[in-house]
Amino acid sequence: MKATSRVALFGGIYSNYLALEAAIQDARRRKADALYCLGDLGAFGPHPDRVFPLLAAQGVHCVQGNYDESIARELADCQCGYTDPRDNHFAQISYDYTLAKTSSHNKAYLRSLPQEIRLELGPLRLLLCHGSPRRTNEFLWESTTSTAFLTHLLHTYNADVIATTHTGLKWRRSLANNRHYVNVGVLGRPENDGRTSVWYTLLEYSPAQGLTIEFVPLVYDHQRLAREMRAEGLPEEFVATTLTGWWTTCLEVLPGKERKRGRY
Amino acid sequence: MSHSPSETPRVAISHLDDLWFQVSGTRCNLTCAHCFISCSPHNHSYGFLSLADVRTRLAESVPLGVKEYYFTGGEPFLNPQLTDILIETLNYGPATVLTNGTVLKDEWLERLAAADAASLYSLEFRVSIDGCTAEMNDPVRGAGTFARALAGVEKLVAFGFLPIITAARVWPEGDDQRVLGEFVRVLAARGYERPRLKILPTLKLGAEAQRTCGYAHDERITPQMLEDFDHRQLVCEHSRIVTDRGVHVCPILIESPESLLGSSLSAALAPFAVGHGACYTCYQYGAICANPSSAARLQE
Ligand code: SF4
Ligand code: SF4
Numbered sequence: 050m051k052a053t054s055r056v057a058l059f060g061g062i063y064s065n066y067l068a069l070e071a072a073i074q075d076a077r078r079r080k081a082d083a084l085y086c087l088g089d090l091g092a093f094g095p096h097p098d099r100v101f102p103l104l105a106a107q108g109v110h111c112v113q114g115n116y117d118e119s120i121a122r123e124l125a126d127c128q129c130g131y132t133d134p135r136d137n138h139f140a141q142i143s144y145d146y147t148l149a150k151t152s153s154h155n156k157a158y159l160r161s162l163p164q165e166i167r168l169e170l171g172p173l174r175l176l177l178c179h180g181s182p183r184r185t186n187e188f189l190w191e192s193t194t195s196t197a198f199l200t201h202l203l204h205t206y207n208a209d210v211i212a213t214t215h216t217g218l219k220w221r222r223s224l225a226n227n228r229h230y231v232n233v234g235v236l237g238r239p240e241n242d243g244r245t246s247v248w249y250t251l252l253e254y255s256p257a258q259g260l261t262i263e264f265v266p267l268v269y270d271h272q273r274l275a276r277e278m279r280a281e282g283l284p285e286e287f288v289a290t291t292l293t294g295w296w297t298t299c300l301e302v303l304p305g306k307e308r309k310r311g312r313y
Numbered sequence: 314m315s316h317s318p319s320e321t322p323r324v325a326i327s328h329l330d331d332l333w334f335q336v337s338g339t340r341c342n343l344t345c346a347h348c349f350i351s352c353s354p355h356n357h358s359y360g361f362l363s364l365a366d367v368r369t370r371l372a373e374s375v376p377l378g379v380k381e382y383y384f385t386g387g388e389p390f391l392n393p394q395l396t397d398i399l400i401e402t403l404n405y406g407p408a409t410v411l412t413n414g415t416v417l418k419d420e421w422l423e424r425l426a427a428a429d430a431a432s433l434y435s436l437e438f439r440v441s442i443d444g445c446t447a448e449m450n451d452p453v454r455g456a457g458t459f460a461r462a463l464a465g466v467e468k469l470v471a472f473g474f475l476p477i478i479t480a481a482r483v484w485p486e487g488d489d490q491r492v493l494g495e496f497v498r499v500l501a502a503r504g505y506e507r508p509r510l511k512i513l514p515t516l517k518l519g520a521e522a523q524r525t526c527g528y529a530h531d532e533r534i535t536p537q538m539l540e541d542f543d544h545r546q547l548v549c550e551h552s553r554i555v556t557d558r559g560v561h562v563c564p565i566l567i568e569s570p571e572s573l574l575g576s577s578l579s580a581a582l583a584p585f586a587v588g589h590g591a592c593y594t595c596y597q598y599g600a601i602c603a604n605p606s607s608a609a610r611l612q613e
């Protein structure tokens with residue numbers, strides 16, 4: 050466990066190395082003491098190997114996501130567990146691409162990643178994981194996760210703050226006894242809100258203010274990402290998401306409330 | 314071949330994620346051929362749950378960390394307190410109601426839409442329609458029910474909901490894609506532009522056992538079958554259901570006496586011997602009861 054007072058938490062990168070570069074710069078500028086990534090380094094975007102040198106050079110500590118585990122073990126799919134055939138079709142195209150384009154060296158690195166990272170933020174015990182502490186590929190959506198359940202997780206896993214990613218949508222909830230849950234969002238693709246920016250999260254502890262959770266929007270060269278996705282032959286449906294900010298696939302897993310906020 | 318009880322594997326609950334309510338008992342305005350608990354207007358074997366009953370269970374569920382609430386029947390909307398029950402539940406967590414879509418009233422939907430908008434949580438409707446035409450659906454669910462259920466869907470959409478259409482597979486499995494495609498077209502014609510569709514396996518229980526052939530004797534879960542199996546695919550691994558008699562293991566088996574596990578939620582969390590023929594269907598087809606947003610596969 051390390052004591053620190055301001056940390057930057059990156060969610061799924063999905064091979065968006067351009068957004069990762071922007072996020073690292075932004076977090077450094079805002080004087081984050083440490084940078085973490087909550088997993089899903091590959092998926093969706095182009096050139097998966099470009100993410101790894103950036104993480105290494107900046108000392109970003111990573112948790113293993115479901116995608117990372119699949120790529121590391123060279124499994125047949127990404128373990129998102131989509132039930133809709135159309136979702137699976139597009140997910141499979143990008144999975145096969147990412148699997149083929151990730152070097153064996155980087156696969157070995159993915160294999161080495163932990164399922165969770167624990168650290169101290171002031172007096173707060175912080176638990177970083179991918180989907181939920183009990184399951185790497187569990188979706189915790191804001192509108193389908195009761196406060197009672199979050200309280201149970203924090204208690205069971207001995208944490209004051211649990212931070213996850215995996216769903217692609219940032220959200221937070223403050224619970225009794227100064228405990229918190231936060232989904233840090235993702236760097237890989239926009240939030241299904243018609244904007245092209247992506248998000249990361251800053252957590253800060255100060256004795257005067259307690260915990261502050263700040264969601265940070267990031268503008269990056271999404272046009273270039275889209276060009277490179279096209280050049281690599283990735284599905285036009287994914288390119289459209291990068292360019293418009295609306296999700297076009299994997300919508301069946303969204304609960305009603307989150308689904309209504311999107312266009313499709 | 315049959316199995317002695319000692320060979321029947323037991324499934325432990327890992328955590329009570331989903332709490333179900335048999336909120337209208339076995340009362341339904343329809344009498345579908347495949348209804349797995351033979352509901353009908355005259356089946357009173359289970360009664361309605363009152364708002365007070367549900368309140369008690371909601372309060373019990375909080376210290377247990379329940380994540381989601383589901384309401385089924387029968388037809389839940391036959392219970393005159395259902396709107397109030399759903400509104401109360403949205404103070405605690407997400408609520409999903411399984412309806413046949415044929416009895417929905419504007420005044421209920423208006424209140425529910427307002428409650429949904431004001432809540433942190435989603436209120437989901439799952440509407441059962443078994444096939445993309447009246448010719449497919451009506452022989453199973455009753456004359457005129459296809460048109461009435463579609464009218465219900467139209468109403469839900471008009472009130473801003475995005476109902477999940479669930480279809481019991483009353484057609485050959487190989488036809489899934491064709492049926493889904495046709496469903497999308499039919500629903501779009503009724504103003505539902507981004508339909509959410511889910512196919513369910515039919516359960517050979519109750520009326521369905523008479524419609525088809527019931528379970529063969531060797532269709533039972535064996536210990537070996539569970540060895541490398543993701544137990545989360547079984548509803549009883551993370552759920553319980555409340556009826557007016559107490560707390561049962563799962564929505565599917567409430568008519569079997571051994572399904573009644575206790576009078577309080579915490580008393581009903583013991584492991585369950587999955588020796589029933591319906592358990593075999595759960596095993597084969599997986600999470601038949603969960604919404605897609607909660608149905609992600611377990612990682613081993
Ligand atoms: S299947 Fe549903 S709608 Fe049909 S009789 Fe049973 S409870 Fe009623
Ligand atoms: S029917 Fe399914 S959910 Fe119910 S006890 Fe059997 S295996 Fe469990």
Ligand SMILES: [Fe+2]
Pocket residue numbers: 061088089114115116179186214215216
């Ligand atoms: Fe993930």
